[in-house]
Amino acid sequence: MLALSNLQVFYDKSIEAVRDVSLEVPAGRIVALLGSNGAGKSTILKAISGVLSQEDGAISSGAIHLEGDIISDKSPRAIIERGLLQVPEGRALFATLTVEENLVMGGFTRTRAEVNEGLDRIYALFPRVKERKSQIAGYLSGGEQQMVAIGRALMGRPRLLMLDEPSLGLAPQIVDAIFETIITLNRESALTVLLVEQNAQLALQVASYGYIIENGRIVLDGSAEKLAANDDVQEFYLGFSGGARKSMRDVKHYKRRKRWLS
């Protein structure tokens, strides 16, 4: 459904944030994009949504395809109208607007009838959000804000939803609830999901396929089970150290290998 081929992104025409990234999100699946801080995950999502220009970034080579058509030269609005929406990192709600206004804005590209129908759907999905609908969004708790952010994106009627670190700064219980919602949406509404996460353990549980990105490059990809079983992933993303403490020699060995990998 969504395919990136050899994407390269520069900020300010001088800082290379993403290099040669190719990835694919097949329809109906949940695909995870994993990596640590500053690896380039959010940059990729901004490139897909067409909002890099806000931060002086630009795609310098490569292409983004949605169902066979190139979308890398389309306006953010055209991309949304094709069913590709994003829940940005750190929620990015309209803090001074009420919860309901946030949701209504999510349906900015939709008709009034679709907005009303969408509100009912979101309120059914997140009863907590309904209780808070006339409150100022900036004063909600982090978990509630995340629900509003997901609801806002759903108001745009996505066929492919990109989530940028939905677990960021949330309590484990709330993270579980949010991930369950994502799975439900994927199963019941056939929503395709591109999940960007630092929390690899969580992401690999819900995703069917994963990519690992380091320093702007994809260094590893494979099915979720295969990635979860990979020694390097276990050690550096899942936090298993294989029992005993490591000697420095092994660490150095890993570093060599990692460099070679990238």
Place this chain on the structure above:
Amino acid sequence: MDFLLLLIATGLVSGAAYGLIAMGFALIYKSTGVVNFAQGELVMLTAYIAFSLSNTLHLSFLPLVLVTVPISMAVGLVLERVFIRPMLGEPIFAIVMATVGLAVILRGFIIIVWGSQPFNFDAGISSTVVMIGTIPFYPAQLYLIAALALVVLAMWLFLRFSRYGIAMRAVAANETAAMLVGVSVSRIHALAWMLSAGIAAIAGLLFAANFKLAPDIWFQGLRSFPAVILGGMDSVVGAAAGGLIIGVIENLSQGYVGEGMREIAGFIVIILVLMVRPFGLYGSRDIERV
């Protein structure tokens, strides 16, 4: 007692003019983050446009407003496209300087086109004095207050309920997020300039009808500045309230203290207010959760 009431009444009239001009400032500041130093010039330009329209078409007041406002909105759109849009993405300070440049250009342009002599411009409003209680008013003064009330109501409804009004507040709150829901930020900026020019037209027309049409009206833009700050830079409705308050305070201080007080009273008030509420009376604090 009558003296006090008279001072308050005329204060409300000049306050209504400040309020309208201040709303134009706040509208552009709220959605683009730019303080438009050409707002007073925009008021003056649209007043002169109304004057020429009135001279060629011989319209009465209401039709004149209905013709002037759309033309002024078009002028606002063109100015935004020519002077501001190319600066998009530049530092805010650079854009503010561009508006200062625009202000100087408009001032010169008006003198080139219409000359520097003042005109009497009645805008089709009669000059028979109307008594409200014991206070005499010119109809033009009442029109000014009524215009402020109508514009405030219209803007409040627009920002609260219309899709583009909410989008305008959304862009003010978070530009990138607004783009991610499909709002075109540059289109919202253009809309802000358009509406601001429309409000400027109403302010300019009625200001000229109340006083006279002269190429120094732009100075009212600076005089309205205390109103914007008092109301809160990003509160369109607050700017109107700020205008009324400043107008009354200026008039009272002139009446009871003396001639020169009028010019400085407003600025004294904003310094005092900003010490207590740096975001103005109605402006929004930054919402921050930690």
